[in-house]
Amino acid sequence: MYELSADETAIVALVRDWVDHEVKPVVRDLEHTDTYPEALIEQMKQMGIYGLAIPEPWNDAAVSAPCYAAVTEELARGWMSLAGAMGGHSVVAKLLLNYGTQEQKDTYLPKMATGEIRATMALTEPGGGSDLQAMRTVARKQGDEYVINGSKTWITNARRSQLIALLCLTDPAAEPAHRGISVLLIEKGPGFEVSRDLPKLGYKGVESCELSFDDLRVPRSALLGTQEGQGFAQMMRGLEIGRIQVASRALGVGAAALEDAVRYSQERESFGQPIWKHQSISNYLADMATQLTAARQLVQYAARRYDSGERADLEAGMAKLFASETAMKIALDAMRIHGGYGYSTEFDVERYFRDAPLMILGEGTNEIQRNVIARELVKRNRISS
Template sequence: MSGLNEEEQALVNAVKEFVGRDVLPVVGELEHDNIYPEKLIETMKELGLFGLTIDEPYSPGRVSTACFARVSEELARGWVSLAGAMGSHSVIAYLIGRYGTQEQKEKYLPGMATGEIRSAMGLTEPGGGSDLQSIRTVARRDGDDLVINGSKMWITNARRAGVIGLLVKTDPEASPAHRGMSIVLVEPGAGFTVSRDLKKLGYKGIETCELSFEDYRTPATQILGGQPGLGFKQMMGGLEIGRIQVAARACGIAGAAFDEALKYAQERETFGLPIWKHQSIGNYLAEMATKLRASRLLVRDAAESLDRGERSDMEAGMAKLYATETAAQITLDAMRVHGGYGYSLEFPIERYFREAPLFLVGEGTNEMQKNVIAKQLVDRGGVPR
């Protein structure tokens, strides 16, 4: 089920070893105390994990989307926040590599490949989420500069980002609205403030913030690709790989929860038997394993579709929809298998249970994924065979 070449499989194995050696022994304390995992991030840099979506000559470590997904799953198996720190960064790197000017590529990609420059993705605003065309952050032309005013919400990596891919309206009067939208590569500076850190149920350790822009000035050459009005289309292209990565993260959480449940069901005895031999518990395990495998196959299918250069919004949407719903269900069922211990801080199940719901709404709600899937089913004449 691998589908990876030898070098890619070696990378996945190295990440798996890193998770077992460095992440799992400390994640409980770091997560519950909401501590930024500085040492773990440094090791991720050494492994080259921030350059996986960047082509040569800027990065020696570009891998297939299938490998990128597998790495993300392994990281999430240890701690989903680590995969999140890499996720939005990788999407912006992918966008710069795909759409950026030569100057933008040379300026950002070498540092982003090593992780010395970290990036964030600025889409969501306080007044809206799924309806990106209704954003209110505006970048108005002033000579050779853009002057940006507005705010963004739920921005991962915000305090540590050296560059943010900010979705703005460069032509607020455009109709339809998406024709007036651009991605601007913004750096910390006067008029740009991280307003506050948002408190969360899970996804701890990595900051998630609100951003404010008040007469923030940047050269107009910071528009991704140099041409305004293409930002919505560009971002939709980036969200394909973003949604595949979110689906892979969900598989990581689901897999970790399942592994714990399977282990516990073999160790715990009631009525003189390991509890897996009781039909109700055995049925939980069977359903969990089947859904987990199906999720991984959907992720792989979407990743391979993208690697072939095909339009993959339906495939990515299906993977994101199914894998995230599965993660939410598996973490709940794992808690049921553990009984009272699943609710205890002594076991990691409660952490998985808190982390899984994020992906039902993150990177486009699952309700929106269904809309994307339905439209593509009609446009393509059904499910591809």
């Protein structure tokens, strides 16, 4: 299934076993009551999952991007929210690794590796959506500090994160606008408020919040790296691993839906035989398995490209687009196979159907992904005039 080393294969197998024995028996109750999975998160910390994207010397258990994607898929196969609880954290780790100063790396990465510090990123604004250059959150220099004013929305894990990578304007007058955007590494303090948790169709258990900043003061050393105006490019690179992670979440939801559909189609009988023997059902199963396998290969391809050090926005965009649309279709088809039971909250299929749309919308909508893919495709194949 994966082209991983023996050690990485063992890590994926460990997570898969944990999901089957620790997550699946409790997930339905946690999800339906929208309960934060404190015990499961602690176990994830102990297994080293929060440090998978962090290498030596700050951590001794980093893995390749293909392994990271495979672990994410297994987590989401148990409960997509668990994968969401470490997604933004890993993006921030990669931002620090690629662009942080030595002091920033030494300050945050060791504690992020153990999960003692949880991190998330704050990009989206109430009126901006996927248009990151339309942001209005501003950080103005005053002496040795930045003073931040503005708001963000749909920020996952905002209440339980100690570190937030904030995308904001440090030069509102810059032309083009992206040249005035920076990333600040902020911690909570006076002027920072988590104003409310947003109600959601799915993606239960972990919080998605609105944030407001009212004269929040942070030191100049909070700037990611040493140069202002680099934040947009930095975050675009960070979103490559973020989109691979979201695509991997979609794989997990699709895999869970397919597993349940295959099992149920053998247990449920109609007209004297298991329903999988009816051509309409067997066609669903064949298409679901084929599409999921194709999506997985595309995600792994994107992960390998990311590890090569080359730009992977085209590959990550394709993986996120295809895997998320595939997960949505598989979730719906699993519901069809279950019939009325697929609509019942006593079966997990309805949860997959509610969770799948997040990956279509999150980390840049699929409409945005198509723009990214087309733009990069032309860029890589530009004709001479």
